[in-house]
């Protein structure tokens with residue numbers, strides 16, 4: 001059996017990541033087991049906002065975000081940047097789906 005797949009590397013020409021000012025080098029992996037109050041897998045919007053709001057409610061929480069590549073590697077780091085409260089389909093199409 002082979003081991004886990006290697007973490008995918010960042011996309012160098014991605015607009016958001018490429019203009020972030022970060023060198024996009026993945027942080028060092030965990031050296032072993034750790035104990036935290038909340039462990040979050042994935043440093044995208046879902047994981048980062050979850051950590052943000054949990055800490056806002058209870059700053060004493062110890063939270064670890066474990067990301068296999070770099071934060072923002074997934075859709076969060078390369079989306080269109082649109083911010084709208086509306087679904088991109090009309091209500092009738094949404095109900096049918």
Ligand SMILES: Cc1cc2nc3c(=O)[nH]c(=O)nc-3n(C[C@H](O)[C@H](O)[C@H](O)COP(=O)(O)OP(=O)(O)OC[C@H]3O[C@@H](n4cnc5c(N)ncnc54)[C@H](O)[C@@H]3O)c2cc1C
Nearest residue numbers: 042043044045046066067068073074075076079080081082
């Ligand atoms: C091309 C495109 C355009 C878009 N445009 C818009 C837009 O304009 N406006 C908008 O609001 N939304 C847009 N979206 C949708 C939006 O980007 C996503 O809904 C959102 O980023 C999802 O965030 P997420 O944190 O759930 O997932 P992701 O951002 O995908 O984050 C998941 C993270 O988990 C990591 N991960 C995966 N597996 C593991 C593992 N086993 N262990 C540890 N880490 C792991 C990944 O590396 C990744 O960083 C777009 C999406 C795409 C693809």
